[in-house]
Amino acid sequence: MSEPLPIDEELVDRLAGPLGERLEAVLDRIRAAGGDQVRLLPVSKAHPVEAVVAGQRHGLGVFGENYAQELSAKHATLGAAAPEFHFIGQLQRNKVRQIAAAVTLWQSVDRIRVADEIAKRAPDARVLAQVNLADDPGKAGCNFEDLPELVDHMQSIGLQVEGLMGVGTAADDQATAAAFRRLRAQADTLGLVECSMGMTADLELAINEGSTMVRIGTALFGARQ
Numbered sequence: 001m002s003e004p005l006p007i008d009e010e011l012v013d014r015l016a017g018p019l020g021e022r023l024e025a026v027l028d029r030i031r032a033a034g035g036d037q038v039r040l041l042p043v044s045k046a047h048p049v050e051a052v053v054a055g056q057r058h059g060l061g062v063f064g065e066n067y068a069q070e071l072s073a074k075h076a077t078l079g080a081a082a083p084e085f086h087f088i089g090q091l092q093r094n095k096v097r098q099i100a101a102a103v104t105l106w107q108s109v110d111r112i113r114v115a116d117e118i119a120k121r122a123p124d125a126r127v128l129a130q131v132n133l134a135d136d137p138g139k140a141g142c143n144f145e146d147l148p149e150l151v152d153h154m155q156s157i158g159l160q161v162e163g164l165m166g167v168g169t170a171a172d173d174q175a176t177a178a179a180f181r182r183l184r185a186q187a188d189t190l191g192l193v194e195c196s197m198g199m200t201a202d203l204e205l206a207i208n209e210g211s212t213m214v215r216i217g218t219a220l221f222g223a224r225q
């Protein structure tokens with residue numbers, strides 16, 4: 001493995017100012033939507049490790065990442081100073097081992113085979129089941145129909161299933177709200193507390209429908225490269 005690159009402190013300085021302002025604006029949006037109890041997960045995917053360090057300067061301690069390679073590179077670069085990472089991207093079974101030590105919550109588990117691999121590499125891991133909220137079967141996530149079996153299986157192999165995760169449908173607001181409502185209802189039916197839903201474009205809709213965690217990239221870090 002190649003040596004991790006050093007942190008570019010000047011870049012951290014440059015990113016920290018705007019990030020502080022955007023963070024205040026996002027927290028204002030969350031509060032205005034009535035989400036005082038809703039947690040903010042900053043999504044640093046496709047931004048440099050310096051964006052994570054800038055976030056840490058503002059007191060952020062947990063970051064969402066989508067790509068195993070990128071997550072493990074950031075984790076290695078930061079070493080003992082690494083924050084917690086949630087994995088929120090499409091998860092391939094053969095990537096689980098690479099990031100098992102760095103991930104504190106697996107938000108995007110949508111298949112039994114992947115769940116089995118997580119249980120093998122990280123026994124007792126905390127997980128969310130990702131549900132496909134789009135009509136498009138090509139999108140990530142388990143179908144609502146298959147969800148009870150997936151959750152049951154994950155619990156039976158010792159994973160700590162804390163809740164559900166879903167990505168808004170990007171259709172009109174009404175359809176998105178209905179999808180979020182269905183996700184919240186499923187979580188309640190399954191006795192699960194956590195409902196990770198809401199991104200930059202739809203965090204208000206998600207909070208209104210009972211989100212417990214919003215995952216915010218663009219509104220905090222700007223457009224991705």
Ligand SMILES: *Cc1c(COP(=O)(O)O)cnc(C)c1O
Nearest residue numbers: 043088199200201215216217218
């Ligand atoms: C990229 C991503 C986010 C953040 O999206 P923004 O629209 O930039 O806020 C949240 N959740 C998932 C699963 C993502 O892939």
